[in-house]
Amino acid sequence: MRTAHTAIGRRAAVGVFAAIALAACAPAEPPAAPATPPPPPAAQQQPAPEQHAPNPTADQQLLSAADDGDLDQVRAALAAGANVEARDERERTPLLLAALADHVDVARELVKAGADPDAQDDRRDSAFLVTGVTGSVGMLQALLPANPDFALTNRFGGSALIPAGEHGHVEYVRAAVKTGIDINHVNDPGWTALLETVVLGDGSERYQQVTQLLVDAGADVNIRDRNGLTALQHAERNDYTKIAEILRSAS
Incomplete structure (x- = not known):
């Protein structure tokens, strides 16, 4: 009887050990997925930008x-x-x-x-480019906060400053040369603002003032046009005495 009980006890022990071994070899339970965070309160959600049809x-x-x-x-x-x-x-x-x-x-x-x-x-006109034609200082100043591209060119390859010289817009040129615009930009016909002031101007007082403003702002008086002529040579040819004097003093 004792032998029978011993055998039964041994079988039970073997079963316990087997269960323990199986439990040790079983794969671990996967970690639970993190809970999805709740949506932010309505007050924290960013509204979609307003769209107009x-x-x-x-x-x-x-x-x-x-x-x-x-x-x-x-x-x-x-x-x-x-x-x-x-x-x-x-x-x-x-x-x-x-x-x-x-x-x-x-x-x-x-x-x-x-x-x-x-x-x-x-x-190829733009709002900023046409200010050089109209000569409006007020419009120039109204557009500056929009950061216009001073290098943008019109259909003649010119900046806003060049037609301002052609039309003798004294106050506009006075304001424009302070913006950082390229004073020595050459357009498609081969003229700078200074050359256009002399070539297409009439030599009158307002063109003399524009010439002086451009020279004082650093205009290069030695730039030649497509015919190899400087602004001074054009002034001398046209008998623009005062303009010629200004240009000689800057040479």
Whole structure:
């Protein structure tokens, strides 16, 4: 009887040891996946940027208002979802139309709305480039906060400063030379602002003043045009005595 009990005890012990061994060899339970964090409270969620559907009517309203200089209508069109970079049939933007007509207050409002001062039309004019033609110091100053590209060129390959010299815009040149614009930029016909002041000007007092401003700002009087002539040689040919004196003193 004792032998039988001993055998049974041994079998039970073997079973216990086997169970322990199996438990040791069994793969570990995988760690529980971390709980998904709850979404942030509504107050912490970032709102999606406001989107305006295309609104051709508001776009046309903005273009017309910018051309007319109607500041209230410009604001109304922008509030209605008008595209600040809308284009007319000649690819002119509202800002370019405002610049052409010298509507300074409208230009400031459009700049505040993010208008691009460098957007060019089908003639390669931009809002900033045309300021050199109009000679508007107010428009020049209104566009500067938009960081215009001073190296942008018109259809003649010229900067805003070159036509300003051609037209004898004294106060504009006085302001423009302080912006960092390249005073010695050469356009496609081969003229700098200084050369164009002498070649296309009439030698009158305002052209004398522009010449002096350009020279004082560092204009290179020795640059020659495509015919090999300097501004001084052009002045002497045209009997622009005062301008010639200014250029000689700078040579």
